[in-house]
Amino acid sequence: MSVSSPRMAIKSQLPWPMRLLLVVVIGMAGALAMWGYDAGLSLPRVHPENSREQIARYKEQVERLTAERDQFSTTVNSAESQLNIERSAQKQLAAQVRTLESENTRLKEDLAFFESLLPNATGPLGVSIRRLKVDQIAPNQLRYRLLVMQGGRGDHDFIGNLQLVVTVLKDGKSAMMTFPDGNPNEQGKYKLSFKHYQRVEGVLTLPEGAVTKLVQARVLEKGQIRAQQSANL
Numbered sequence: 001m002s003v004s005s006p007r008m009a010i011k012s013q014l015p016w017p018m019r020l021l022l023v024v025v026i027g028m029a030g031a032l033a034m035w036g037y038d039a040g041l042s043l044p045r046v047h048p049e050n051s052r053e054q055i056a057r058y059k060e061q062v063e064r065l066t067a068e069r070d071q072f073s074t075t076v077n078s079a080e081s082q083l084n085i086e087r088s089a090q091k092q093l094a095a096q097v098r099t100l101e102s103e104n105t106r107l108k109e110d111l112a113f114f115e116s117l118l119p120n121a122t123g124p125l126g127v128s129i130r131r132l133k134v135d136q137i138a139p140n141q142l143r144y145r146l147l148v149m150q151g152g153r154g155d156h157d158f159i160g161n162l163q164l165v166v167t168v169l170k171d172g173k174s175a176m177m178t179f180p181d182g183n184p185n186e187q188g189k190y191k192l193s194f195k196h197y198q199r200v201e202g203v204l205t206l207p208e209g210a211v212t213k214l215v216q217a218r219v220l221e222k223g224q225i226r227a228q229q230s231a232n233l
Helices: 016-042 048-116 184-190
Strands: 127-138 141-150 158-170 173-179 191-194 197-205 211-221 224-232
Touching: 127 211, 127 224, 141 158, 141 191, 141 211, 158 184, 158 197, 184 191, 191 197
Parallel strands: none
Antiparallel strands: 127 141, 141 197, 158 173, 158 191, 158 211, 211 224
C-alpha cells in the first residue's frame, strides 16, 4: 500500500506596506508613461518635406535681406560721394571767390595807377607821391608801398632818393626813426631814377616793443624835399 498525499505549494507573502509601496510605484510609472505619450503627441512632427521647404524659405529671406543691405550700402556710399563732391565744389568756389576778390583789388589798384599817370604837375618839379600804403606784417615789421611819379611831359629823368620817417612810441616815449639809417647796404633800396613813374616797396624792421604811430615818405633831390606824404597806423 502506498500512501498518497496532496501536493503542497509554499508561497511567500509580502507584508502589506511593501505591497502598498509596490502599487504606488507601478501607478506612478504608468502615469509617467501616459504623460510621456501625451507630450510626444503634442510635439510638432518633423517631416523631411517640411524641413526642406522651411530651409528654402530661410535661404530666400537671407538672400532678400542681403540684397536690401547691399542696396542700402550702395545708396549710402553714393550719398557720401555726392556729399564729398559738394564739399570739394564749395572749397573750389571759395577759392575762386578769394581769387576774384584779389583780382578785383588788383584791377582797382591798376585803375588808380593808370589814372595817376594822367598829366599832373604838383610840387616845384612836378614830382609827387601817390598811393602810399603801410601794413603791419609783424609786431616789429612794416611793409610799405608807394608810387612816385613825375607829371608833365617828363622831358628829363628824375634822380633822387626816397626817405621814410617813422614815428614810434617806445617805453612811453615818442621817437622818430629815419630810413635809410646810414647803412651803405641799404642805400640802394631807396634810390629813385625814372622819367614818368617808379614803384617802390619794402619792409622796415623796428626795435622790439616799438609801436608805430605815423609813417612819412619823402622824395629828396640833392638833399631837398620835393614831395612827401604820410600814412597813419
